[in-house]
Amino acid sequence: MSEDMLLQATGLCKYYHSGDSDIAALDHVDFQLKKGAFTVLSGRSGSGKTTLLNMIGLLDNPDAGSLHIAGEDVLALATSARANFRLQRIGFVFQAYNLIRVLSARENVAYVLQLRGMPKKERLNIADRWLSEVGLDGLENRRPDQLSGGQQQRVAVARALACEPALVLADEPTANLDSQHGESLMHLMRDLNERCKMTFLIASHDPVAMAAALQCVYMQDGQIVSRDTV
Amino acid sequence: MVLSLAWRNIIRQWHRSMLTIAAVAAGLAALIFLWGFNDGVHNTMMRNLQEVIVGSVQIHHNDFFKKPSLSRDIQQNNVLKVALKKAEDASQIKAVSWRLDTFALAVGDDVSEGLVLLGMNARAEEKTTRIAGKVDQGRFLQAGDGAVCVLGATAARNLGVTLGDDVIFLTQDRFGALAADKFQLIGIISSGEMGIDRGLAIVPLNVLQRMLEMDGRYTRVVLQIEPENLEAVTTSLRTSLADQDYEVLRWYDMYPMMKQWVDLENAFYYIFLAVVLLIVAAGIMNTVLMSMLERVREFGVMMALGCSRRILASMVVVESVILGGLGVLLGLAVGLALVTWFHSIGIDLSAEMDTVARFYVDPIVYTEIDSDHLWQTAGSVMAAAIIAAFVPVWRVTRLQPVEAIHHV
Numbered sequence: 001m002s003e004d005m006l007l008q009a010t011g012l013c014k015y016y017h018s019g020d021s022d023i024a025a026l027d028h029v030d031f032q033l034k035k036g037a038f039t040v041l042s043g044r045s046g047s048g049k050t051t052l053l054n055m056i057g058l059l060d061n062p063d064a065g066s067l068h069i070a071g072e073d074v075l076a077l078a079t080s081a082r083a084n085f086r087l088q089r090i091g092f093v094f095q096a097y098n099l100i101r102v103l104s105a106r107e108n109v110a111y112v113l114q115l116r117g118m119p120k121k122e123r124l125n126i127a128d129r130w131l132s133e134v135g136l137d138g139l140e141n142r143r144p145d146q147l148s149g150g151q152q153q154r155v156a157v158a159r160a161l162a163c164e165p166a167l168v169l170a171d172e173p174t175a176n177l178d179s180q181h182g183e184s185l186m187h188l189m190r191d192l193n194e195r196c197k198m199t200f201l202i203a204s205h206d207p208v209a210m211a212a213a214l215q216c217v218y219m220q221d222g223q224i225v226s227r228d229t230v
Numbered sequence: 231m232v233l234s235l236a237w238r239n240i241i242r243q244w245h246r247s248m249l250t251i252a253a254v255a256a257g258l259a260a261l262i263f264l265w266g267f268n269d270g271v272h273n274t275m276m277r278n279l280q281e282v283i284v285g286s287v288q289i290h291h292n293d294f295f296k297k298p299s300l301s302r303d304i305q306q307n308n309v310l311k312v313a314l315k316k317a318e319d320a321s322q323i324k325a326v327s328w329r330l331d332t333f334a335l336a337v338g339d340d341v342s343e344g345l346v347l348l349g350m351n352a353r354a355e356e357k358t359t360r361i362a363g364k365v366d367q368g369r370f371l372q373a374g375d376g377a378v379c380v381l382g383a384t385a386a387r388n389l390g391v392t393l394g395d396d397v398i399f400l401t402q403d404r405f406g407a408l409a410a411d412k413f414q415l416i417g418i419i420s421s422g423e424m425g426i427d428r429g430l431a432i433v434p435l436n437v438l439q440r441m442l443e444m445d446g447r448y449t450r451v452v453l454q455i456e457p458e459n460l461e462a463v464t465t466s467l468r469t470s471l472a473d474q475d476y477e478v479l480r481w482y483d484m485y486p487m488m489k490q491w492v493d494l495e496n497a498f499y500y501i502f503l504a505v506v507l508l509i510v511a512a513g514i515m516n517t518v519l520m521s522m523l524e525r526v527r528e529f530g531v532m533m534a535l536g537c538s539r540r541i542l543a544s545m546v547v548v549e550s551v552i553l554g555g556l557g558v559l560l561g562l563a564v565g566l567a568l569v570t571w572f573h574s575i576g577i578d579l580s581a582e583m584d585t586v587a588r589f590y591v592d593p594i595v596y597t598e599i600d601s602d603h604l605w606q607t608a609g610s611v612m613a614a615a616i617i618a619a620f621v622p623v624w625r626v627t628r629l630q631p632v633e634a635i636h637h638v
Contacts, residue, residue, distance in 0.1 A: 059534055059632040080538055087536020094635065098531040102238035112535050114231050159535075 006167060006199050007033035007056060012065035014051050014222075025051040026062065027222040033167075033201060038193045040210050041203045043219035049203040050171055052219070056201065057090055057169045058082045070166055087115055091160030091198075093170035097152040099144040105131060105155045106140040109162050116163065130158035134188055150181035154188065161192060170202040174209055186212040232541060236548035239521060247553060250517040254557025255564060257510045258611045261503060262565025265607060266572065266597035268499055272492045273598055276457075278590035279488060280481050281360050282421060285327070285452035286460055288484065289467065292475045294449060295484060300332055300404045303447040304476070310451070313470035322459040322466075327351060327358035327452045330438050334401035336381075336431055338389025345385055345429045347399055349438030358454050361419070364426070368393045368417035375434045379413035382427035383420040391415050399431065403443040411441050423590065488590075503607060507614045510557075515618035518550045522622040529626060530634025543623045547616065554615020558608050566604075572597040 014026040026048050033039060041049040054060040055067065058074055067075050070089060077085060086092075091112075099108045106127045113123035131140055134154040144152055153173060160168050170189070174182030190212045193200050202209055210216050216228045240247045280286050288295075289310070291302035304310065306328070317323045327350065334347035352371040356362060362370035370380060379397055381389070391397055395415050403409040413433055421427055439445050455463050460480060467478045482489035522529075529542055573596050580593035 054632045057534065059635070060630075080540075083533065083536050083538045085536075086534060090536075092531075092534050094531065094534075096527075098527065098635070100235075100528055100532070102235065102242050111231075115536050115541075 004034050005032055006035045006037070006070060007031070007201075008068045009052075009056065010066045012052070012055055012062045012067065014048075014055065014060070014062050024222045026055070026065075029065070029222070029224055031056075031217070031224060033199060035166075035199055036193070036197050038190060038200045038212070038214040039202070040213035040216050041201065041219060042205050042210055042216055044205065047219040048222040049205075049219050051222075053169055053171050053201065053203045056167075057092060058086055087112065087163070089166045091163060091165040091168040093153070093156050093160045093168065093173045095172035095175045097144070097149070097156050097176070099152055099155055099159075101144055104141045104143055105136060105147065105151075105158075108144070108155055109159045112159060112163050126162055127158070130162045131155070133161075133192070134158045148181075150177050150185065153177060153181075153185055157185070157189060157192075161196070161198065164196070164198070166199060168198055168200045170200065170204075172204050172206070173202060174204060174206045179208065182206060182208045232544045232548055236545050236552060239525070239545075239549055240552055243517075243521060246517055246520070250513055250553050251557045251560060253513045254510050254554060254611060254615070255560035257506050258558060258561025258608065259564035259568065261506055261607050261611075262561065262599060262604065263568045263572075263597070264502070265499065265603045266565075266569035266599045267577070267595060268495065269600050269603060270573070270595045270597040271591060272495065273600075274592050274595070275488060275590045276481070276492065278592070279485065280454070282364065282423070282590070283359055283361050283426060284481050284485065285358060286455035286457075286481055287453040287464055287467070288479050288481075289451040289453070289471070290449065290477050290479070292477050295477060295479060298331075298333075298449070300402070300442060300444065300447075300449070303330075303404075303444065303449055304451065305447055309471065309474055310476070313467055314451070314453075316470060317453075317463050317466055322463045323453050323455055325354070325358040325454040327354040328435070328448045329450050329452060330435055330442070330444055330448050331450070332401055332442060334399045334431070336385065336389055337398040337400065338386075338391040338395070341389050343385055343388050345382075345431050347401060347438065348430060348432050349435035350432055351435045358452055361421075361426075361432070364419045364421040365417040366420045368415070370417050371432065371434055375416075375437075377411060377413045377437055378416045378434065380417035380419060380432040381415060382430045383418050384424075384428040385431065386415065386418050388428075393418065397431070399433075399441075401442070403441070404447070405443060407443075409441050409443075411437075413437075503610060507610055510611055511614040511618040513618075514550055514553055514557075514615050515621055517553060518546060518619055519622045519625070521549065522546055522626060526629065526634050526637040529629055530631050530637060533629065533631040534635060539627045539629075542626045542629075546622045546626055547619045550615050550619035550622075551612075554612050554618070557615070558612050561611065562604075562608055566599075569597045569599050 009029060009031040012026050012029040015022040015024055029052060041052060043049050055062050074085060103111060106124060109127035109130055110123040113126060128140055134157050136151060136154055139151060174185055177185060186208050189200055192198060217224055218226045291304050294302040314326060330349040332347055334345060336343050336345050350371060352373050365380060393415055396412050397415055398410060398412050400410045419426060464478055464480055471478060532542060576594040576596045578594050
């Protein structure tokens with residue numbers, strides 16, 4: 001794997017059983033991602049983009065294939081080591097925001113830093129800085145149910161970036177937002193990608209997301225059918 | 231972090247949490263009150279048995295308790311005095327009374343009755359037992375009394391004697407010769423205990439010693455000891471008197487039925503405790519499991535963010551411990567308040583207790599709780615709260631992040 005390559009997946013397969021037959025959610029997928037990329041995985045529902053994202057995020061196991069992230073064979077890691085790898089290297093942004101309801105915006109962002117063992121003062125400072133970065137100054141103490149959908153998704157982005165991970169994975173981040181907020185969020189992520197040199201891999205079939213992408217990868221029936229670089 | 235998140239999750243479902251805490255508290259408070267009633271009855275029974283006549287510990291000549299005979303007498307020799315002094319110096323003995331007793335035939339108004347003739351020293355007995363307080367007609371023995379006696383109410387009725395009448399006691403002296411003397415009836419005891427009321431005559435110790443040719447000789451030493459010192463004093467005396475011809479018997483060595491009855495009733499309470507614990511554990515498990523199932527997606531997100539299963543499991547356990555802990559604290563407060571309140575005012579069961587009064591049970595029950603019962607019960611409820619977390623923890627540790635995140 002070359003030095004500027006962050007991720008290399010080879011022959012990834014994932015099958016789901018349905019009655020007597022197996023359905024291939026991923027069918028021998030080969031996929032690479034360079035450091036600093038801003039790539040959108042696109043395709044219709046059921047094309048396999050979320051499954052691929054889950055594999056790369058170490059949330060699910062492939063039935064076959066290999067996966068290296070930052071030079072490490074991540075499929076060989078034990079469960080607890082995978083959790084630690086996610087904590088240290090990967091940031092997640094989910095479709096449904098998925099903030100922890102009992103924590104404030106600041107605490108949600110600081111949570112991952114706390115898992116890393118960072119002292120309280122330091123992690124709260126960092127959380128405030130990232131909330132400011134995503135345009136949520138003054139809303140630090142609000143709980144998720146006191147924020148709009150767009151604001152919650154910005155908190156989720158801040159949470160994903162707070163640890164400055166090598167790779168940020170976002171699954172349909174604009175799906176629950178109106179077009180204006182969706183566009184704003186994609187601009188924000190693209191801006192952070194440029195300024196912070198973080199690698200983004202986004203699963204989305206939203207034209208707004210694809211418009212912001214540096215590279216679009218199209219999937220169909222569990223296979224990558226084309227790659228477009230802007 | 232774990233504590234903070236657990237506490238906030240409890241607050242998030244405040245009404246449900248409060249209901250669970252209240253259920254735990256009510257269960258524990260009820261158990262504490264029941265133990266308070268139970269211990270109040272049992273301790274009163276055991277105290278009454280010891281304090282009315284038997285004492286906490288008795289020292290006899292070997293085998294006297296099983297085969298009573300004047301030939302198995304004891305004297306105030308140095309060995310016995312040193313053994314008693316050692317325990318008295320350690321402030322473990324409250325009072326000592328030396329007694330002499332034998333079987334006799336009492337003759338009243340043309341009627342005779344077999345009973346136990348018991349010689350007591352009035353002054354020593356006043357410090358050792360409450361038998362004098364059981365006299366409800368006339369008076370108990372006093373220092374300087376001559377040939378006077380106190381009879382149980384049933385014995386007096388059977389003999390057809392009343393206060394001021396003469397009662398003749400026929401028995402054998404130390405040498406087997408016939409001994410008989412006339413005593414004036416000065417008091418009648420109504421204790422509610424059949425053995426005392428029907429079969430006992432109490433006379434001055436020195437008069438009985440003279441009558442039986444037993445000057446300076448006794449059949450038993452009765453000791454009154456605080457319950458917490460009972461075993462230590464018994465062990466000490468048995469050690470001191472190991473090579474001598476003495477037997478040192480605790481009250482329950484002599485009257486094992488009462489202790490067996492208490493142990494049996496306690497066993498029933500432990501079964502009851504187990505049932506309540508199951509209910510408490512089910513209540514807590516229900517709350518924690520519901521809370522956990524409502525947050526499957528949140529747990530999935532936390533796992534995706536890098537939170538280990540160990541931390542998630544700790545959070546569930548801490549939630550359970552907080553619910554149980556608050557319930558235990560509240561239950562302890564309410565339960566102890568109930569026990570304290572009824573300890574001061576008592577529970578009047580006189581209407582229901584006519585027949586059991588003879589078993590040394592007072593008609594007014596003053597609740598009290600033994601510390602071991604209190605802490606066992608509170609500890610068991612707390613343990614049930616922790617055990618209740620096992621199922622939710624088991625479920626959490628088996629969550630798969632990708633399934634949990636998409637959980638609806």
